[in-house]
Amino acid sequence: MKARVFVTLKPSVFDPQGQTIAEALHSLGYTGVGDVRQGKYFELEIAAASADRARALASEVADKLLANPVIESYRVEIE
Amino acid sequence: MKFSIVVFPGSNCDHDAYHVARHVLGQDAEFVWHKDTDLKGADVVVLPGGFSHGDYLRTGAIARFSPVMGAVRAFAEGGGPVLGICNGFQILCEAGLLPGAMLRNRDLKFHCEHVSIRVEQTDTPFTRLAAAGQVLRIPIAHGEGNYYAEPDAIAALEASRRVVFRYCDPAGQVTDAANPNGALNGIAGICNERRNVVGLMPHPERACEPALGSADGLILFESVVGALAGQGALQS
Numbered sequence: 001m002k003a004r005v006f007v008t009l010k011p012s013v014f015d016p017q018g019q020t021i022a023e024a025l026h027s028l029g030y031t032g033v034g035d036v037r038q039g040k041y042f043e044l045e046i047a048a049a050s051a052d053r054a055r056a057l058a059s060e061v062a063d064k065l066l067a068n069p070v071i072e073s074y075r076v077e078i079e
Numbered sequence: 080m081k082f083s084i085v086v087f088p089g090s091n092c093d094h095d096a097y098h099v100a101r102h103v104l105g106q107d108a109e110f111v112w113h114k115d116t117d118l119k120g121a122d123v124v125v126l127p128g129g130f131s132h133g134d135y136l137r138t139g140a141i142a143r144f145s146p147v148m149g150a151v152r153a154f155a156e157g158g159g160p161v162l163g164i165c166n167g168f169q170i171l172c173e174a175g176l177l178p179g180a181m182l183r184n185r186d187l188k189f190h191c192e193h194v195s196i197r198v199e200q201t202d203t204p205f206t207r208l209a210a211a212g213q214v215l216r217i218p219i220a221h222g223e224g225n226y227y228a229e230p231d232a233i234a235a236l237e238a239s240r241r242v243v244f245r246y247c248d249p250a251g252q253v254t255d256a257a258n259p260n261g262a263l264n265g266i267a268g269i270c271n272e273r274r275n276v277v278g279l280m281p282h283p284e285r286a287c288e289p290a291l292g293s294a295d296g297l298i299l300f301e302s303v304v305g306a307l308a309g310q311g312a313l314q315s
Contacts, residue, residue: 009182013227014261016185065144068137068173070180071227 001046002079003058007067008039042066051078080307081107083121085151085167087142088113092128092164095284099300100125103287106304113145122307123160124151126167128220128282138181138223139169148174160204160303161276165221168268168278177271177278178236179228185261189222193293194259196267196281197247200240203270204306205277205299214251215244215295217281219259224280226262226269233263244268244279 009015015037022036044061048054058076067074082100086093093110100108100123109119113131118124131142142148148170155161155176163171171177184190193216198209209215228236236242244267248257253265260280268279283296 012229013182014185016183016187016225016261020187065136065140068140068180070172070178070229071182 001048001051001054003044003046003054004077004079005042005044005058005062005066005074006039006077007042007062007072007074008037009071010073013071040066054078080122080304081109081120082123082125083109083111083118084125084127085147086110086112086127087129087131087145087170089131089133090127090129090166092166092282092284095282096125096127096164099284099287099297103297104300104304111147113142113147116146116150118147118150118154121154121159123162123303124154126151126161126163126170127284128165128167131166131170134166134223137173138166139171139173142166142170143174152176155271155276158273158275160306162205162299162303163276163278164282164284165219165224165280168280169223171276171278176276177269178232179226179269181223182225182227182261183223184221184225184259189220190224190259191218191220192259193218193286194281195247195249195251195257196244196279197251197253198243199245200243200270200274203243203274203277204303206243206302207306208302209298212251214247214249215283215286215298216249216293217283217286217296218293219281221260221280224260224262226260226266226280228263236266236269237264239272241270241272241274242266242268243270243277244281
């Protein structure tokens with residue numbers, strides 16, 4: 001089973017990389033693009049009996065290592 | 080008095096810290112590999128600067144799970160003095176021994192330069208010989224030193240006088256222009272509630288001899304030697 005984990009900075013945390021990317025896009029003429037937030041994306045191959053178990057394991061891994069709860073939040077998708 | 084300097088894969092300021100402890104201060108010093116589980120009789124533990132585990136994932140995120148960190152945590156919880164420098168500070172934050180986290184520098188640049196920092200608190204083992212408000216000239220070298228914590232956590236740090244160092248101008252004024260990375264409240268270093276664990280982004284171990292352009296960092300190391308000598312920890 002494959003889990004996808006998306007880690008992003010919390011909305012309250014300033015993202016200098018995202019801002020720089022947004023400015024680059026604006027200077028390229030993409031004025032329709034507003035705010036940009038940069039994040040991290042992980043693909044985990046998980047041996048689990050069910051999607052729920054895979055999701056639980058992916059969440060545990062994200063809590064423990066992939067995301068820092070002080071500055072980041074995450075979302076899990078199971079395929 | 081013994082300094083134990085933890086070496087992670089990717090640490091690169093471990094020898095600087097060792098040099099200060101052994102050759103500048105004349106104390107005992109020993110390296111402790113991150114896979115060791117004891118601190119070899121440490122009186123002081125230093126988590127040095129560098130790029131542990133290549134800074135992969137997040138700075139300090141993987142190092143916090145090194146076997147040695149259990150011993151570091153026990154040492155800290157027992158009241159032993161722990162100094163985290165740069166990447167060592169980042170590791171202490173990831174390990175939860177200090178609050179907060181580091182973001183990328185606000186200008187996205189790696190800053191390698193001498194800066195001024197103001198000593199805010201002198202009741203830690205690493206600042207007890209400094210004067211409150213004393214300005215130290217110490218180098219920084221980091222891309223992720225932009226200290227962040229939730230507003231409540233920042234307020235708690237300030238209320239409990241746990242901001243130990245702040246970026247300032249040479250006259251000691253804390254200004255946005257003197258803040259190299261965007262750290263909230265100009266925070267360059269903090270301590271834990273018990274005040275025995277101190278982390279800072281600047282590198283005092285690189286500023287302990289006049290030949291290096293500044294010896295202002297020596298006061299942190301002299302402070303902890305004096306603090307432990309006062310407790311009778313020094314072998315005669």
